[in-house]
Amino acid sequence: MLEIKNLHVEVDGQKILKGLNLKINAGEVHAIMGPNGAGKSTLSYAICGKEGYEITEGSIFFKGKNILELEANERAGEGIFLGFQYPVEIPGVSNMNFLKAAINSIRKYRGEDEMAAVDFLKLIRAKAAELEMDPEMLKRAVNVGFSGGEKKRNEMVQMAMLDPIFSVLDETDSGLDIDALRIVADGINKMRSPEKAILVITHYQRLLDYVVPDFVHVLSNGKIVKSGDKELAHQLEKEGYAVLGIDENAA
Amino acid sequence: MVSTQETRQTVEKVGSDYKYGFITDIEMVKAPKGLNEDVIRFISAKKQEPEWLLDWRLKAYRKWIKMEEPEWALLKYKKPDFQEIYYYAAPKSADDRPKSLDEVDPELLRTYEKLGISLQEQEVLAGVAVDVVFDSVSVATTFRKTLKEKGVIFCSISEAARDYPDLMRKYLGSVVPAADNFYAALNSAVFTDGTFVYIPKGVRCPMELSTYFRINEANTGQFERTLIIADDESYVSYLEGCTAPMRDENQLHAAVVEIIVLEEAEVKYSTVQNWYPGDKDGKGGIYNFVTKRAACRGTNSKVSWTQVETGSAITWKYPSCILQGDGSIGEFYSVAITNNFQQADTGTKMIHIGKNTSSTIISKGISAGKAQNTYRGLVRVLPNAENTRNFTQCDSLLIGDECGAHTVPYIETKNPTAQVEHEATTSKISEEQLFYCLQRGLDVEESVSLIVNGFCKEVMQQLPMEFAVEAQKLLGISLEGSVG
Ligand SMILES: Nc1ncnc2c1ncn2[C@@H]1O[C@H](COP(=O)(O)OP(=O)(O)OP(=O)(O)O)[C@@H](O)[C@H]1O
Ligand SMILES: [Mg+2]
Numbered sequence: 001m002l003e004i005k006n007l008h009v010e011v012d013g014q015k016i017l018k019g020l021n022l023k024i025n026a027g028e029v030h031a032i033m034g035p036n037g038a039g040k041s042t043l044s045y046a047i048c049g050k051e052g053y054e055i056t057e058g059s060i061f062f063k064g065k066n067i068l069e070l071e072a073n074e075r076a077g078e079g080i081f082l083g084f085q086y087p088v089e090i091p092g093v094s095n096m097n098f099l100k101a102a103i104n105s106i107r108k109y110r111g112e113d114e115m116a117a118v119d120f121l122k123l124i125r126a127k128a129a130e131l132e133m134d135p136e137m138l139k140r141a142v143n144v145g146f147s148g149g150e151k152k153r154n155e156m157v158q159m160a161m162l163d164p165i166f167s168v169l170d171e172t173d174s175g176l177d178i179d180a181l182r183i184v185a186d187g188i189n190k191m192r193s194p195e196k197a198i199l200v201i202t203h204y205q206r207l208l209d210y211v212v213p214d215f216v217h218v219l220s221n222g223k224i225v226k227s228g229d230k231e232l233a234h235q236l237e238k239e240g241y242a243v244l245g246i247d248e249n250a251a
Numbered sequence: 252m253v254s255t256q257e258t259r260q261t262v263e264k265v266g267s268d269y270k271y272g273f274i275t276d277i278e279m280v281k282a283p284k285g286l287n288e289d290v291i292r293f294i295s296a297k298k299q300e301p302e303w304l305l306d307w308r309l310k311a312y313r314k315w316i317k318m319e320e321p322e323w324a325l326l327k328y329k330k331p332d333f334q335e336i337y338y339y340a341a342p343k344s345a346d347d348r349p350k351s352l353d354e355v356d357p358e359l360l361r362t363y364e365k366l367g368i369s370l371q372e373q374e375v376l377a378g379v380a381v382d383v384v385f386d387s388v389s390v391a392t393t394f395r396k397t398l399k400e401k402g403v404i405f406c407s408i409s410e411a412a413r414d415y416p417d418l419m420r421k422y423l424g425s426v427v428p429a430a431d432n433f434y435a436a437l438n439s440a441v442f443t444d445g446t447f448v449y450i451p452k453g454v455r456c457p458m459e460l461s462t463y464f465r466i467n468e469a470n471t472g473q474f475e476r477t478l479i480i481a482d483d484e485s486y487v488s489y490l491e492g493c494t495a496p497m498r499d500e501n502q503l504h505a506a507v508v509e510i511i512v513l514e515e516a517e518v519k520y521s522t523v524q525n526w527y528p529g530d531k532d533g534k535g536g537i538y539n540f541v542t543k544r545a546a547c548r549g550t551n552s553k554v555s556w557t558q559v560e561t562g563s564a565i566t567w568k569y570p571s572c573i574l575q576g577d578g579s580i581g582e583f584y585s586v587a588i589t590n591n592f593q594q595a596d597t598g599t600k601m602i603h604i605g606k607n608t609s610s611t612i613i614s615k616g617i618s619a620g621k622a623q624n625t626y627r628g629l630v631r632v633l634p635n636a637e638n639t640r641n642f643t644q645c646d647s648l649l650i651g652d653e654c655g656a657h658t659v660p661y662i663e664t665k666n667p668t669a670q671v672e673h674e675a676t677t678s679k680i681s682e683e684q685l686f687y688c689l690q691r692g693l694d695v696e697e698s699v700s701l702i703v704n705g706f707c708k709e710v711m712q713q714l715p716m717e718f719a720v721e722a723q724k725l726l727g728i729s730l731e732g733s734v735g
Contacts, residue, residue, distance in 0.1 A: 050686050072689035073698075081690075088687040092705030101701055102691035109692065141705065158691065 001026045001197045002047070002166055007058035009039075009046045009222075016042045018222035019058070024166075027194040031208055031233060032201045034219035035241055040201045041085055043219070044168045048082045049075050062166065076102075077109030079165030081158075083172045085201075087151040090142040095154065098142045099124060099161050106162065127160040130190070132183050148175035156187040167191060168199045173207035185210030205237040220246045281471075282339035288312065291440055294339050298409040298443075301416060304423075311429035311439030318433045324596040325625040325657055328565050331503050331538060337471045338441045394458065403487075404449040405460055408476050411447035418449055422480055426509040426546045426573070434505040434540040434567075438474045442507065445475035450485040450516070459715055461490040472503040479509070481516035483549065488519040490718055501529075501564060505540045514549030514576070519557070521714055523722050526562035528729075531620075533592025536564025543570035547579035547608075555582040556599065557713040559722045561729040564593060569627065571600035574608035574636075581610040584710040586722075588703075588729045589622030589654070598628035598659075603636040603669070612643040615707045617726075618654035619733030625657040630671055632664040640670045647677040648706050650699070650733045685734065699734050700727030 002024040009017035016039045024030050032040055045053045047060060049072035060067050067075050090098065104114045115123075128135055133153055143151050152172050159167055169188065173181055188211045191198060200211060208216075208230060216232040217224045218241070226232065226244055235243070282293045291312055295305040320330055398405050404415060412419050429439040446462040464475060481487055504526060512518050520543075529536025539562075545554040556570040566589075572581025583599035601610035616624040630641045647656030658675050680702050688698035703726050704711065714722055 045686075048686075048690050050690075051682060071694075072686060073692050073694045076690055076692040084687065084690075086683075088681075088683045090684055090687070090702060090705055092708035093701055098691070098701070101693055101697065102688075105694065105697060106692035162691065 001063060002199075003059075003061045004047075005059050007043075007046065007060065008056045009042055010054045010056050011042065011052060015056075016222055017046065020219070020223055022217070022224060024197045024199060026197055027192075028214045029192060029198045029200065029211060030215045030217065031213040032199065032217050032219050032224075033203065033233065033236060035246060038219045039222045040219055041170055044082055044085075044170050044199075044201065047075075047168060048072055048080060073105065074109065076162075076164075077106050081162055081164030081167045083152075083155040083159060083167065083169040085170040085174070087143045087146075087155055089144045089146075091144050093142050095138045095140060095142055095157075096124065099158060102158070102162060124157075124161060127157055131157050131160065131187050133157055149177060149180050152176055153180060153184060156184050159191065160187060164191075165195065166197050166199075168201070170201045171203065172200070173202055173204060181206065182210065205233050208233050218244060218246075220244070280339075280341050281337050284337055285334040286312075286336070286338055286441065290338055294441060294443060297339065297341070298412065300409070300412050303416075303420065304412050307424070307429065308440050308442075311436050312441075314430040315433070315436035315440055318430070318436055320433050324567055324627070325623060325659075326565055326567060326594050326596050328538065328594070329501070331501065333437075336503060338474070339443055340471045341443075397457065401454050401457055402451040403454060403456055404447065406447055408442070408445045408447045408478060411478070415447070415449070418480065419447075419478070422478060422509065422511055424509075426511060426544045427507050427542050432542060435507050435542040438476060438505050438507045438542070441472075442474045442476035445477040445506070446479075447477075448479040448487065448489065450481045450487045452482040453484045454482075455485065456487040459488050459490055461492070463492050472505065474504075475506045477506070477508040478511075479518060479520070480511045481513060481518045481552075483514040483516060485513075485516045486518075488715055489521070490715060491520070491522045492525070492718075501536060501538050502527075503538045503540070504563075506542070508541070508543040508570075510543075510545035510554060512545060512547045512549065512552040512554050512579075515551050516549065517553040517555075518545065519555045519715075520545070520570075521718055522556075522558040522560070523714075523718055523725065524558065524560045524562050524566070525725060528562045528593050529564040529591065531591050533564070533621075536593070537562065539563035539566045539568065541566075541568040543568065544573065545571070545581070546573045547576050547581065547605075549576040549579070550605075551578040551580075552576050553580040553582075555580075555584070555713070557584040557710065558586070558597075559710070559714070559718075559725065560585070560587040560595060560597060561725050563595075566593075566595040566597055568597045569599055571602070572610060573602045573604065574610065574639075575604045576608075577605040578607045579605055580608070582713075583610075583612045583614070583628075584713045585614045585626075586617070586707045586710045586726070587615070587624055587626075588617045588726060589619070589624045590729055590733055591620040591622060593620075593622045595623070596625040596627055598626045600629040601631070601641060603630075603632040603639040603641070606635070606637040607639070608636060609640040610642075612641070612645075613709050614643075614645045615710055616645070616647045616656050617650070617703055617706070617730070618647070618656050619650035619730055621653045623655045623657070625659060627659045627661075629661040630663070631661075632666050632669040632671070634665040636666050636669065638668050639666065641672065643671075643673045645673075645675040646706065647675075648703065649677065649679045650730065680734070695734055696727060696731055699730050703727070703730060 004022040007017050007020040034040055055068055100120055213230055216228055218226040282290050291308050427435050430436045450456050510518050526537035526539055547554055554572050560566055574581050581601050587595045587597050589595050599612055614626045616626055618624040626645045632639050645658045656677055660673055662671055684702055685698055704723055
């Protein structure tokens with residue numbers, strides 16, 4: 001589904017990713033771990049096409065398409081979703097209106113009709129309920145004044161609404177209380193299906209207890225330095241990155 | 252990157268994207284070019300005006316020739332050559348003003364259809380009475396009968412001068428005196444048409460009233476004059492819309508709007524100003540020099556200005572409230588968007604004279620391209636105005652690095668009990684906000700439009716439903732291509 005080869009990414013002239021390879025098949029859940037500043041968020045931005053993240057070498061194919069040729073919104077239209085590490089506030093725009101605009105833009109990209117207002121309302125109420133989000137939050141401006149945990153949960157509501165084929169979830173577990181972590185993990189597990197794939201970026205084993213990954217990778221200094229199965233995460237939890245010869249302070 | 256290139260193409264397209272830029276080919280009657288007393292006599296005669304009004308015009312003209320064009324605004328432009336302008340242009344067929352829509356020149360009706368305004372009463376704007384001003388004359392006013400039953404007068408100001416001389420003599424120039432300022436004096440001398448509204452005592456106007464202004468002729472100035480009188484305990488909501496063709500030379504629009512609000516009455520005045528802004532290189536566009544003022548003369552009278560200013564090359568406009576009656580309320584909600592080389596210097600004046608008067612100012616300025624956007628506002632509290640309150644909030648949003656936003660608040664309080672609050676912010680559309688929207692599937696234009704509409708929400712909420720949707724779209728269109 002997603003194939004990244006020899007990816008080099010520069011930001012403001014600084015080399016961040018230095019030859020990263022990653023292959024994710026439909027039906028799989030991959031986890032990426034790695035010290036702060038290793039380039040995990042950079043990878044997610046490169047996949048999603050953020051302006052300023054210059055691909056100097058390498059390729060990213062999604063379902064056989066070279067997505068480096070597509071704009072960020074077109075990649076979203078293809079079914080790629082990013083759960084942001086730091087969700088952004090948009091004052092004056094309600095969650096509802098934001099999602100309605102998003103859904104209809106994606107539908108337009110796919111040549112589909114707009115979603116009927118009634119269907120939209122039904123859907124959003126159902127998804128908010130699944131993720132145990134207070135429906136009142138849907139009327140509030142996107143992420144404005146939301147607590148850290150509320151923002152992360154809001155990302156999950158958006159994911160559930162947009163129903164992406166491939167999701168990158170960047171530290172969606174950070175800042176969540178124990179109950180919220182379980183709810184969010186359930187939400188992620190609902191997205192698991194033979195046609196879909198998920199890449200979770202996390203620092204903690206506790207999310208991976210709920211969302212059990214098929215593969216775990218360690219990203220350090222712009223490269224994937226080790227890959228394994230879920231046991232790798234357990235090992236890292238116990239022994240830290242030092243066991244891989246990685247100095248935690250020098251990403 | 253792909254996006255930068257595409258955005259550049261969009262930017263280049265913008266200049267030609269003004270969808271109201273067409274010209275209607277229609278036979279016109281014009282006054283000779285330039286301005287002198289004979290031209291004023293010509294206009295007055297064309298309109299079959301009473302003697303007093305001609306005198307009033309001439310007096311204004313004699314004052315105007317001694318006045319200087321103001322220079323204090325943060326605007327740079329080539330001053331108009333007042334002798335190169337036509338001061339009167341009217342469709343020939345309007346010489347005998349049509350009595351019903353059937354008699355209106357079909358070419359004109361088509362023009363308004365193109366602008367999205369159907370004059371056929373049962374159509375799109377059903378429930379809104381419309382007065383249409385084409386260059387110098389009012390060409391059609393709808394729903395007159397329904398309004399008449401309630402005693403509401405809604406007609407062109409030329410008709411009012413003939414048919415309602417008492418009201419006209421009493422109120423014309425009573426809020427904006429003939430020589431108030433350079434452009435107001437010019438307008439008083441040569442004003443051609445505009446709308447007259449009178450809402451009788453105790454009447455809640457049964458529908459929105461609206462005037463649609465259109466400049467069509469080349470080298471023609473539009474000098475409209477609007478007079479609204481809300482008698483005791485009455486209410487009216489009035490909307491104003493404007494467009495003009497795309498032309499390479501600048502055209503002058505110098506309007507005066509006067510509103511008189513009596514005891515316990517309320518007037519809500521909304522504008523969506525979309526005059527041609529000029530092309531992407533700053534060529535052409537309307538010079539919009541407007542004096543708008545409301546006098547709250549009774550106890551608890553209330554006036555509320557809402558404006559969405561997206562067009563014009565130059566905007567110079569300060570809708571103001573004179574809060575004379577005790578407990579009267581003035582409100583000003585404004586969105587001003589400038590893109591490319593547009594310049595806007597706009598704001599309000601709140602003059603607190605009566606006791607317990609209060610005012611609210613919410614101003615949202617958005618600049619993109621190489622545009623300059625200035626909020627200029629005055630809050631003045633006079634010595635006898637006990638317990639007055641003002642709240643002012645000015646927010647500026649910048650798109651790109653080449654535009655500017657300026658806030659110039661003047662506060663003068665001569666009464667120690669006054670509570671005056673001022674808040675100002677300047678922000679940018681951040682890369683992060685934009686990417687967040689893009690990642691959710693919105694394209695650049697949709698994203699900017701969404702973010703800007705969010706930024707302007709408090710103002711947009713004030714618009715009547717009929718206008719809000721159109722205005723929302725307009726915000727997006729005005730900013731097309733502004734993000735790279
Ligand atoms: N605009 C920039 N200019 C220079 N360096 C940058 C810029 N943006 C990011 N970086 C650097 O790129 C590196 C990778 O950042 P990234 O956000 O991808 O790390 P991360 O692995 O997600 O870290 P964390 O676990 O803390 O979220 C960091 O060292 C960061 O400082
Ligand atoms: Mg990160």
